Amino acid sequence: MEQVFQVDLRGVVDLLSHHLYGSPRVYLRELLQNAVDAITARRGSDADAPAEVRIETPDRTEDGSIRVHDTGIGLTESEVHTFLATIGRSAKRDELGFARHEFLGQFGIGLLSCFLVADEAQVLTRSAKGGPTVRWIGYADGRYRVERAAEERAEPGTTVILVPRRDMRQWVTQRTVLELAALFGTLLPFPVTVDGESITAPGLPWRTAYPTPADRQVALTRYAEDTFGFTPFAAFDITCAESGLTGVAFVLPQAANPAAKTGHRVYLKRMLLAENVTGLLPDWAFFLRCVVDTTELRPTASREALYEDDLLEATREAIGAQIRDWLVELSTSNPAGLAEFLHIHDLGVKALALHDDDMLRLVDQWLPVETNAGRIPLAEFRRRFGEVRYTPSVEEFRQLAAVSSAQGLGLVNGGYSYLTEILERLPALDPEIRVTRLDPAELATHFDLVDPATELALRPFLSTAQRCLDRLECEVALRTFDPPSLAALYLLDRDTQHRAELRATRAIADDLWADVLGAFDTDQGTDRPQLVLNHRNPLVRRICGVTDPRLVTTAVEALYSQALLLGQHPLRPIDIALLNRSFVGLLDWAVHDTEGES
Structure with a gap:
């Protein structure tokens, strides 16, 4: 058997009036909205009808109430029962229930906001269609009554009267009402006054x-x-x-x-x-x-x-x-203005460039990015270097910028927000644009080989160095490259780095996850990281001339540790132990050598 929902009207009023709105201040906005809609409705049939909203604060009223008067269309007694006493019913909808375009309010609940500041709301209204002035009194507990008003309004329209609760009086003071009316109604097309003071602006x-x-x-x-x-x-x-x-x-x-x-x-x-x-x-x-x-x-x-x-x-x-x-x-x-804007808001423009080709062109032509040739736009970078090589992280860029520059290779720092994605989108503008991620191992192909005779003479040193690095799973190579101030460079290609990270994770994982990760470790390649020693560096040349195997081992370990630190590579426990041992070893050798001289 079908039943009808039982509605606790007191609870509904409390829910809508106290929990729908974010602040009590909206009571004045809702009253202004209803007044403006009433004026709009009246002017729909009488273009010359007066249009005015007057607000009186307790400073002007004798009973401590706030009153909002309008010259709108007003309501008849039957309309009062229909629209003021039915939550969700609004006169601002058409006969099919759809919202009418010209009105601000549509939901039929705005009057409930009065109960944010008062326990009782009075409405005095006289319809422009004719009839007497009607008084509607609503209470926060859901009760209401309708009666003919003792005093007739001089003209059609509506007056809403609220006597605030004691704890809400601050919301109806003249100063607060002026501020709220100015906030919500400054741009309204009809004159609005608070205690005779106009708050509306002449236009948008x-x-x-x-x-x-x-x-x-x-x-x-x-x-x-x-x-x-x-x-x-x-x-x-x-x-x-x-x-x-x-x-x-x-x-x-x-x-x-x-x-x-x-x-x-x-x-x-x-x-x-x-x-x-x-x-x-x-x-x-x-x-x-x-x-x-x-x-x-x-x-x-x-x-x-x-x-x-x-x-x-x-x-x-x-x-x-x-x-x-x-x-x-x-x-x-205004190119200078654009440059200043990009300096301030580069993130927003770069975010837009990820999805918009016009913005991508603007970024390409105007936005300076960090490169090993300074901060220049990508278009200028391509003009100088042709191909766009980049690193995906700031740390990798800092490690390789000087070395790649010395080899004549341009390098872009793609480690900042959105930049890697932007670089990879550049070919969408022009298929001729070549963008590649720099593989650190590629740099080794640009280094000069050591003279064959020199390399042959240094074979004992290189053999000792390789035995030292074998337990670290690293290859040693001797090359000549710029800048000469860099003694050694640790190079790790992406595939080797991926395998190393995978195996490091397996080593610390439990048996289950170790087996899972092992399924991905199918590449049995023998490529290992390289420690490239720079024969142009004076210190490296001096180390190459050392004949004591123990001292060679200590020196190579120190160069290896320094290369890891300069490249900001993660240090494994074995690397940390080696760093400490090489430092202590060199310190011990230096002290021993000093004592021998004395």
Whole structure:
């Protein structure tokens, strides 16, 4: 048998009025919204009807109440029963229940916000259709009553009367009401006054006419300073016809955190929706703060955020395209300005370049990146070196930058955010662009071989050095390369590094995981890391002339340890032990040699 839900009205009122909204301050926003919608409805049938919202604070009223008067369409007694006493019922929908475009409110719950600050709400209303003035009194526990008012309103419209609870009186003081009315209603198209003081502006700041573009820019800068508290790097207009959106985007003057959710000031039909609305712009546009007014985007029921739907997604895409167009235009009209912008907000532009070819071209042409030839744009780097070689980590770049430069090889540091992905996308712009990750072992092919006679004479030394490094699974090689100040270089190709990491993990894993990892260790290659000794280095040449095997072993171990440290390679326990032993050994040899001389 079908049953009807039993609704605890007191609980529903408490839920919606105390838990739907984020702060008691929204009570005034909801009252302003209802007043503006009532005026809009009346002007729909009478274009010359008066349009005014008057707010009286306890400073003006005798009973300590706050009163919001409007010259709107008002309600008849039957409409009062229908719309004020039914939660979720709104006069702002058509006969099929769909939201009507011209109204701010749609959900039929705005009046419940009164119970955030008061236990009782009175509504005095007289319909423009005719009839007497009706009084509706609602209580926070869900009760209400309707009666004919003892005093008739002089004209159609509505007055809402709230006597605040003792703990909520701070929300209805003249100063607070002025601040809230100015916050929510400054841009409303109808005059709004608080105790006779006007709080409405003459128009939307970004749609106001100015004598010159420079004057407009100055005015927008001042508006950003007053609204957001910063002087913008730049400001440009944003629009979306589909969502009826107009506004202005302000570029932050300092670097922003990409992980932080940037909030924007959003007006809905010129009523402030919220000061920190997220989701309006693409995630990569974290370097912007926007002020916009929209007629078509939908608010959530609490009117503190935008409803996520296809229209909002289309608006995001349209604004994203305009941000990109602004950056491209800046690159042609003001290259110095673009360079300054990139210096501040390179992360945002690089994030966009991962998905947008126009931004990728801009990054390629203008964004300086770290290379072993200095900080230069990628296009300039290709002009100098042709092929783009890069390292995927900052540590690897620091190890190989000087050596590769000495060999005439250009190297890009791809270890910073998004840069490796950007480098790998460059061929999408031009298939002729060659981008490769530098394999450290490749550097050895650019080193000069030692004179055959010299290498033959040094064979005993190299044999001793190789026996020393065999237990470390490392090969020794003698080459000549620049810079001469570098004594030794530890080179490890990617495949060898992968196998070494896999086997190191197996060594410390339990039996189960060791077996699992062993299934991946199918490559039985014999390639090992190389310790390349630089015969151009004076110290290496002196070590090559040592004949004592013990001293040769200690010296080679010291060179091996130094190469690991300079390359910022991870040290295994055996490497740490060797580092300590070689240091102590050399110290002991130096002390012993000094004692012998004395």
